[in-house]
Amino acid sequence: QVQLVQSGAEVKKPGASVRVSCKTSGYSFSDYSLLWVRQAPGQGPEWMASINPNTGGVNYAQKFQGRVTVTRDTSISTSYLELSSLRSGDTAVYYCARILFYFETGGDAFDVWGQGTMVTVSS
Amino acid sequence: QAVLTQPPSVSGAPGQTVTLSCTGNRSNIGAPYDVNWYQQLPGTAPKLLIYGNTNRPSGVPDRMSGSKSDTSASLAITGLQAEDEADYYCQSYDSSLSGYVFGGGTKVFVL
Numbered sequence: 001q002v003q004l005v006q007s008g009a010e011v012k013k014p015g016a017s018v019r020v021s022c023k024t025s026g027y028s029f030s031d032y033s034l035l036w037v038r039q040a041p042g043q044g045p046e047w048m049a050s051i052n053p054n055t056g057g058v059n060y061a062q063k064f065q066g067r068v069t070v071t072r073d074t075s076i077s078t079s080y081l082e083l084s085s086l087r088s089g090d091t092a093v094y095y096c097a098r099i100l101f102y103f104e105t106g107g108d109a110f111d112v113w114g115q116g117t118m119v120t121v122s123s
Numbered sequence: 124q125a126v127l128t129q130p131p132s133v134s135g136a137p138g139q140t141v142t143l144s145c146t147g148n149r150s151n152i153g154a155p156y157d158v159n160w161y162q163q164l165p166g167t168a169p170k171l172l173i174y175g176n177t178n179r180p181s182g183v184p185d186r187m188s189g190s191k192s193d194t195s196a197s198l199a200i201t202g203l204q205a206e207d208e209a210d211y212y213c214q215s216y217d218s219s220l221s222g223y224v225f226g227g228g229t230k231v232f233v234l
Contacts, residue, residue: 035223044125044212045161045169047223061222095168105175107157110214113168 002026004096004114011120017084020117022096029077030054033099035110036070036081038092050099051079086121093118126151127213127226134232135203143198143229145213151224153194156216160189160198163210163228172211173198200231208233 007021022034033052037045049060049070058070064083072079079096094117097110128146135141145158152158158176161169171180173189176196186201196215200207213226 037223037225044129044225044227045214046225050223059222062220097168102175102178105157105178107159107175107216109157109159109171109174110161110169111171111174111180113170116168 002098002112004098004112006094006096006114006117009118009120011122012086014087014121014123016086016121017082018086018119019080019082020094020096020119021078021080022114023076023078024098025077027098029072029074034072034079035097035099036068036079036094037097038090038094039116040089040092045095048081048094053079083119086119088121091119091121125227126217126220126224127215129211129213129226129229131227132230132232134234135200136234137203137205139203140199140201141203141231143200143211143213143231145196145198145226147194147196147215147217147224149194150219151194151215151217152191152196154216154218155191156218158189158191158196159214160187160196161212161214163212165209169212203231203233205233207231 036048039045051058053072069082097113100111101108160173162172163169176191210228217224
């Protein structure tokens, strides 16, 4: 079955960087784009970036431009999110999700999600 | 501040119908871009509930239904059950932001 498995929880100090991984299985990695979102406590998800694993092309949310880098390693079907210059407001659960294009509607949605990775930024 | 606006909470008794609203603007829902809905149980990742405004993925009960009109969308849950108590998020695409946007979420309480 399709699975996205993320790396474990992280605790970082302000100013540090964090890298979260998202290992996929059960489908052809290059055939579907991946999404990264974060969810702060008590809030809705917030889109950060999307990556096309086939080309490596990435779209970043303007809010995170210059501070976030998303990459992929096709040999191990894994995507990575790196967030730098961490501050307390970055404390959140970070999710990856598969973007599925629906031909019948011409739109897309996020059909399979990772389990989430808690990132805590604290001095 | 979420781009799409949702009421913080709604409640209903078992068996009743609740309707959740999601309001956007001409850059997203009214553009028109599709609206998707996600259900999130406590401590878990969101789960796709409705895609393309009205469509249910396999396995989602037909008690869940979506609709869209102009710059708003709605999710109706009929025959409310205890297991429906969760957070629900709407999601679309925004042309002015060139990216995906979410609502702040609605918590459904089953009385």
